[in-house]
Amino acid sequence: MTTVPITPDYAEPLPPIVRPAGETNYLNISYTLKSWLLTLDHKRIGMLYLMSVTFFFLIGGIFATLMRLELATPQGDLVGPDTYNKLFTAHGVTMIFFFLIPSIPATIGNFMLPIMIGARDLAFPRINLFSWYLYLIGAAFTMAAMISGGVDTGWTFYTPYSSVYSNSQVALAVVGIFVTGFSSILTGLNFVVTVHKMRAPGMTFFRMPLFVWSNYATSLIMVLGTPVISITLALVAVERLFGVGIFDPSNGGDPVLFQHMFWFYSHPAVYIMVLPGFGVISELMAAFSRKPVFGYKVVAFASLAIALLSFFVWGHHMFTTGQSIYGGLVFSVLSFLVGIPTAVKVFNWTFTMYKGSVSLETPMLFALGFLGLFTLGGLTGLFLAAVGLDVHMHDTYFVVAHFHYVMVGGTVLAFLGGLHYWWPKMTGKMYAEGWGKVSAVLVFAGFNLTFFPQFILGYLGMPRRYYAYASEFQVLHVLSSAGASVLALGFALPAIYLTYSLFRGTPAGDNPWGAKGLEWETTSPPPTENFRRIPIVTEDAYNYPLAEPKHGLYPEDRLIDNQSKTDRGDLQALKAGDRH
Amino acid sequence: MSEIHATAPLTHPGSPVLDSQEPRQFTGKETDGHVHTFFDQDQYPAMHFEDAGQQKLAAALGMWAFLATEVLLFAGLFLVYTIYRNLNHEGFFLGSHMLDIPKGTANTMVLLLSSVCVVLAVNQAQKGNSRGIVRNLIFTMILGLVFFVIKGFEWHHDYEEGLVPWMQWDGDRLGDKNFQLRLFMVLYFVMTGTHAAHMIVGMVLLGVVAYKAHQNRFRPDYYTPLEMVGLYWHFVDIVWVFLIPTLYLIDLYAKTPGGGH
Numbered sequence A: 001m002t003t004v005p006i007t008p009d010y011a012e013p014l015p016p017i018v019r020p021a022g023e024t025n026y027l028n029i030s031y032t033l034k035s036w037l038l039t040l041d042h043k044r045i046g047m048l049y050l051m052s053v054t055f056f057f058l059i060g061g062i063f064a065t066l067m068r069l070e071l072a073t074p075q076g077d078l079v080g081p082d083t084y085n086k087l088f089t090a091h092g093v094t095m096i097f098f099f100l101i102p103s104i105p106a107t108i109g110n111f112m113l114p115i116m117i118g119a120r121d122l123a124f125p126r127i128n129l130f131s132w133y134l135y136l137i138g139a140a141f142t143m144a145a146m147i148s149g150g151v152d153t154g155w156t157f158y159t160p161y162s163s164v165y166s167n168s169q170v171a172l173a174v175v176g177i178f179v180t181g182f183s184s185i186l187t188g189l190n191f192v193v194t195v196h197k198m199r200a201p202g203m204t205f206f207r208m209p210l211f212v213w214s215n216y217a218t219s220l221i222m223v224l225g226t227p228v229i230s231i232t233l234a235l236v237a238v239e240r241l242f243g244v245g246i247f248d249p250s251n252g253g254d255p256v257l258f259q260h261m262f263w264f265y266s267h268p269a270v271y272i273m274v275l276p277g278f279g280v281i282s283e284l285m286a287a288f289s290r291k292p293v294f295g296y297k298v299v300a301f302a303s304l305a306i307a308l309l310s311f312f313v314w315g316h317h318m319f320t321t322g323q324s325i326y327g328g329l330v331f332s333v334l335s336f337l338v339g340i341p342t343a344v345k346v347f348n349w350t351f352t353m354y355k356g357s358v359s360l361e362t363p364m365l366f367a368l369g370f371l372g373l374f375t376l377g378g379l380t381g382l383f384l385a386a387v388g389l390d391v392h393m394h395d396t397y398f399v400v401a402h403f404h405y406v407m408v409g410g411t412v413l414a415f416l417g418g419l420h421y422w423w424p425k426m427t428g429k430m431y432a433e434g435w436g437k438v439s440a441v442l443v444f445a446g447f448n449l450t451f452f453p454q455f456i457l458g459y460l461g462m463p464r465r466y467y468a469y470a471s472e473f474q475v476l477h478v479l480s481s482a483g484a485s486v487l488a489l490g491f492a493l494p495a496i497y498l499t500y501s502l503f504r505g506t507p508a509g510d511n512p513w514g515a516k517g518l519e520w521e522t523t524s525p526p527p528t529e530n531f532r533r534i535p536i537v538t539e540d541a542y543n544y545p546l547a548e549p550k551h552g553l554y555p556e557d558r559l560i561d562n563q564s565k566t567d568r569g570d571l572q573a574l575k576a577g578d579r580h
Numbered sequence B: 001m002s003e004i005h006a007t008a009p010l011t012h013p014g015s016p017v018l019d020s021q022e023p024r025q026f027t028g029k030e031t032d033g034h035v036h037t038f039f040d041q042d043q044y045p046a047m048h049f050e051d052a053g054q055q056k057l058a059a060a061l062g063m064w065a066f067l068a069t070e071v072l073l074f075a076g077l078f079l080v081y082t083i084y085r086n087l088n089h090e091g092f093f094l095g096s097h098m099l100d101i102p103k104g105t106a107n108t109m110v111l112l113l114s115s116v117c118v119v120l121a122v123n124q125a126q127k128g129n130s131r132g133i134v135r136n137l138i139f140t141m142i143l144g145l146v147f148f149v150i151k152g153f154e155w156h157h158d159y160e161e162g163l164v165p166w167m168q169w170d171g172d173r174l175g176d177k178n179f180q181l182r183l184f185m186v187l188y189f190v191m192t193g194t195h196a197a198h199m200i201v202g203m204v205l206l207g208v209v210a211y212k213a214h215q216n217r218f219r220p221d222y223y224t225p226l227e228m229v230g231l232y233w234h235f236v237d238i239v240w241v242f243l244i245p246t247l248y249l250i251d252l253y254a255k256t257p258g259g260g261h
Helices: A033-037 A042-070 A081-116 A125-147 A161-165 A170-197 A210-242 A255-289 A296-312 A325-353 A362-385 A387-393 A397-427 A433-460 A471-504 A555-559 A562-566 A568-579 B016-020 B052-087 B089-098 B101-126 B130-160 B175-214 B224-248
Strands: B029-031 B034-036
Touching: A042 A081, A042 A125, A042 A397, A042 A471, A081 A125, A081 A170, A081 A210, A081 A255, A081 A397, A125 A170, A161 A170, A161 A210, A170 A210, A170 B052, A210 A255, A210 A296, A210 B052, A210 B175, A255 A296, A255 A325, A255 A362, A255 A397, A255 B052, A296 A325, A325 A362, A325 A387, A362 A387, A362 A397, A362 A433, A397 A433, A397 A471, A433 A471, B052 B089, B052 B175, B052 B224, B089 B175, B101 B130, B101 B175, B101 B224, B130 B175, B175 B224
Parallel strands: none
Antiparallel strands: none
């Protein structure tokens, strides 16, 4: 009987990374302002985006705070109806177009995607920088609209109110979103080309980390969906500026056509916001369970399936606008179909943790929070996809709660989880783990306190976008406002301790989590060229030591007696002998 | 992935730096007398590409992806047009008869000819003839200007007829369906206007590559910018080829203008 050595080949220690003295990284190569503003380095552009989206998250949060303060009492005592209309429009526009859409792809994606596939940069560095400037120019236009009187149409800009009747700064805001749309298109285009053409030797499509897959699917939506809203909003601007009728029914236009075109982009845009979050969660689940993602290929294809299906479900926003009943039914069925790949992902993340060695560090806490909140958001989405139920729930707080569970509970938690996970790589510094855990718990608790009452409010019939309400709703609204303050604290903490860690944090080392992936093979922070030498990839993603080895033994088998399991035939013969 | 420490070849065959057998120097290392930074603009292939072939393929895929975006942009306009034509065919047929078909046809010819010139410029680039590139690009730009001159006359004529919906509108000919003709003219100006905006961008890009060709920046194995601008110009032409039948020719065989069906 031969004895197989118990130490498998993958347990060989990695050779230490030899660092040349006084080595440069992308941060210390130059400290001038010019070197940042004219940088072509995807890592620096990612950091610029990170600062910008954080700023707009703060702005959008201030608008939300004012709304929650107003809603603490049933009467309108803090702001009047007009101001309230402008507040929820400003909150929606800022959060969606200037925070959520660029949040994960343009910051973490920009930084990590080339490194994860072993490339030296995105395919088009200058276009990457250009997209950041477009984003800022668009944001400047829209913020100018907010300051010079505001916009009162809601973030949906429904016609003919937006194109004919509204007296607010619609044209300016719409031009800003048009410009920002091109920033989003260029980011998506850059990612598509980078994934196709810039992968390192050996990095096949099915060895790519799932974060890359989900960003790839997101990019397809960005490239194919964004131009449609660009031209739609351009038509609204034309209608407003020239006083002609395109969507104005009194001039033969069709306002519902606007809604069709708007949601043709804006529903896929929901997946632009949440798909990169899915990618982050896949990474976190694997890294903190020490296991490969369960059903890697299925999760990868689920991203593409979501991207494809997302283009065929827009009508579920319009069940009450008088579209044909058959149209409504088809859109309802298609919307339920999106639930399948999404549920596949949720189940696969859960199975990834099964029998893994789960460690509850801050990123994993955010990921677990995501799992709970996103599942709730997704399931209530199925309520709203059912035509009969949606007629009851349409334009109530139930919808508000649903999409906040998806957008905040999903995207923002994934964003924070990813930010904590890759922060040591991006900055080379470790943040305060204890405060991180406090923040994760505060965000989870505060979020549920804020938005769960809104499900009840909506089910009881409280309409969205009202500045005053019947007094029997006050208890739930006060709960919601109280939760919002906890949530605000939870969001403020990372801003403080992450910034603090930049100056006083302990050096993180190259791979503080012991995670797999090319980004953990290079130094922290990475050099400008990402890798001293381009890596040659020889193994699948998430090849953690506990992964099922090629010779068919299960990890738990390896923990028992070596000899008896090396020869299963003998073992079975022994057992058979016992029986006799 | 421990192979990251292995000495992987940094270049593929065909790369200009292969001869030196040295890994390419990045940040701040001095080679050939001047300090190379990672994003040196005058390097080909650019530092983040492994070789010239990779850079060219990336540029081509990027351009095609961008054209896909552009297709979707115009698709929005064509969708609006299709829906409204279905609802308002009387006004749309009358409107198409008010457009100047000979001028539209002439413009189609001009644009198709300009596309031929771009192809000839690419052909000259493959032969390494910079002067030939510049010559053909100048022909292209002249034809683009001719298009604008003809289009300008056409728009001016529409203005004199009172067919511009937001400027002294005088197109009320359909009684209670006046809005139909107005809707058609709005879409006509938005669609041809969006196309014209793309033409202007294309002309600027043609000027840039013509200047590069004038500086002898292109070689038979490197003329990617020219090829990409050429693709863009062909796309703008093709959009016009779709606009012509959509706007001008929808009621060509009507016995009586406007009410033929």
